[in-house]
Amino acid sequence: MKKKFYRKPYRKPYRIRKKKSLIRNRFFWIFVLILIIGGAFFYFAVFSPNFQIREIKISGNQKIQTSELENLIKEKVNQKLLFFSTKSIFLIDSSEIVKSLLEKFPQIDKVKLKRRFPATLITEIQERVPIGVWCQNQDCFSIDKAGVIFEESSPDSELVIKSQGREDSRSLGQEVIGEDFLHSILEIQEKLKTNLKIDVKEFVVPNSERVNVKTSEGWEIYFNPTGSLSWQLTKLSLVLEKEIPPERRKNLEYIDLRFGNFAPYKYRD
DSSP, X not given: OOOOOOOOOOXXXXXXXXXXXXXXXXXXXXXXXXXXXXXXXXXXXXXXXGGBOOEEEEESOSSSOHHHHHHHHHHHHOEEETTEEEOBGGGOOHHHHHHHHHHHOTTEXXXXXXXXXXXXXXXXXXXXXXXXXXXXXXXXXXXXTTSBEEEEOOSOSSOEEEEOSOOOOOOTTOBOSOHHHHHHHHHHHHHHHHHSOOOEEEEEEEETTEEEEEETTSOEEEEOTTSOHHHHHHHHHHHHHHTOOGGGGGGEEEEEOOSTTOOOEEEOO
16 A cells, blocks of 8 residues: 655745835825925915015004004014014914904904005004093093993093992993993983983983983982883973973972882972
């Protein structure tokens, strides 16, 4: 009987593949090229004289000196990047410039910044418009339609509002009276003057639920600004028409319109 011989399967010899050199890798060179192009573009955008802010145009300001605005903007435009200074139009932080302008100049209501390439920054200023004067103690300030005080003033306006509430210190640029509350005061002033021919000397605000109107005739009217002003004015008209003749107003002390359907009044002793 013949013996059978079995051959081992043939195996190819194992070859260690050499790692491809990084220098010969095309993706490496593509990456390097991108870095070079990106770096060159960054340097050109940040440090090139072509994109350094050379002109700051300011418009809309009337009370604030242009030079004061320009100095603050220049300070914010000039930035440090590592050890180098730059005024690149690409690196301008518009929100920070606007914030700084509003904080330093309470007279400003709104600021709008625009870039005009390659090297001009346009600044549009909208200043607050006074609608009256707000006073606390002996201090009086101009107030705008949003209830914000923004500059010192004297109490010789058509609209004078005197606060008798908490005597907290107030800063320029701060809201001292709510916009809705202020709207109610303006409505009262307009209706008294137009419909009832009553001139107002000043408004006194003891709290958020009461407004005392001092008339030029020397008597007062008490309103609740959170209630229906239309109904309170109707009550005032009826009382003046039917119960208080014009010749007796000089002796009148007050008319109180704050409660329901009633309008109690009092003469001076």
